[in-house]
Amino acid sequence: MKGLFITFEGIDGCGKTTQIEMLSGDLQKEGIPFVLIREPGGTSIGEKIRTILLDKANSGMDERTELLLYEAARAQIVREKIIPELQSGKVVICDRFYDSTIAYQGYARGLDLKEIDFLNNWSAAGIKPDITFLLDLDEETAYRRRHGRSDEEDRLEAEGLLFMKKVRGGYLSRSKEDARFQVLDALKTPEEIYQQIRKTVWEVVQK
Ligand SMILES: Nc1ncnc2c1ncn2[C@@H]1O[C@H](COP(=O)(O)OP(=O)(O)OP(=O)(O)O)[C@@H](O)[C@H]1O
Numbered sequence: 001m002k003g004l005f006i007t008f009e010g011i012d013g014c015g016k017t018t019q020i021e022m023l024s025g026d027l028q029k030e031g032i033p034f035v036l037i038r039e040p041g042g043t044s045i046g047e048k049i050r051t052i053l054l055d056k057a058n059s060g061m062d063e064r065t066e067l068l069l070y071e072a073a074r075a076q077i078v079r080e081k082i083i084p085e086l087q088s089g090k091v092v093i094c095d096r097f098y099d100s101t102i103a104y105q106g107y108a109r110g111l112d113l114k115e116i117d118f119l120n121n122w123s124a125a126g127i128k129p130d131i132t133f134l135l136d137l138d139e140e141t142a143y144r145r146r147h148g149r150s151d152e153e154d155r156l157e158a159e160g161l162l163f164m165k166k167v168r169g170g171y172l173s174r175s176k177e178d179a180r181f182q183v184l185d186a187l188k189t190p191e192e193i194y195q196q197i198r199k200t201v202w203e204v205v206q207k
């Protein structure tokens with residue numbers, strides 16, 4: 001496949017969207033074709049699934065139901081968008097991908113990691129990110145960053161700091177197992193973080 005598949009991961013409020021906006025601004029300026037993808041969601045079926053997942057009225061959702069909804073949204077977006085865009089040579093940037101499932105549903109909720117890996121690969125048709133930027137941040141700072149935001153807390157965000165601590169630990173464990181991860185210190189300023197991202201991405205796109 002000719003394109004470049006980049007994913008951004010990290011706990012809620014670590015700065016993924018901020019960095020993705022900086023990267024897309026740069027790609028745009030330099031005329032490098034790219035698409036932005038949001039997981040779960042990004043397709044009309046996926047956006048409906050996202051609404052179910054974030055709805056506070058669904059607090060009784062079984063954790064397996066939750067897992068399968070994420071995987072269902074993923075199966076759709078991988079085939080409907082990610083694979084075709086990569087085949088056309090674009091840079092595909094995903095705001096969360098299957099590492100989120102391992103960190104949230106696996107390490108934090110406690111579902112079996114091997115079973116999740118199987119479902120992740122099955123839904124993703126075996127495709128794998130070329131680069132995964134993990135914005136590593138402690139849960140208290142992330143909480144404080146989010147606090148100023150006007151968004152109503154969604155069902156996942158209401159679960160608190162302990163949950164986020166487990167998510168963070170899960171991401172860090174995963175990052176040690178796979179060379180595609182680049183772990184970034186998200187306590188730095190957005191500009192400092194972005195310089196590292198730009199360097200890594202430009203080394204690849206300029207080849
Ligand atoms: N490096 C940084 N230093 C300080 N504040 C930051 C930094 N990066 C982002 N922020 C601020 O922190 C808040 C959360 O950032 P952002 O929305 O980018 O995080 P996110 O990872 O996309 O969150 P979510 O998981 O909820 O989508 C925003 O108010 C943003 O302006």
Ligand SMILES: [Mg+2]
Pocket residue numbers: 016017018095
């Ligand atoms: Mg975001």
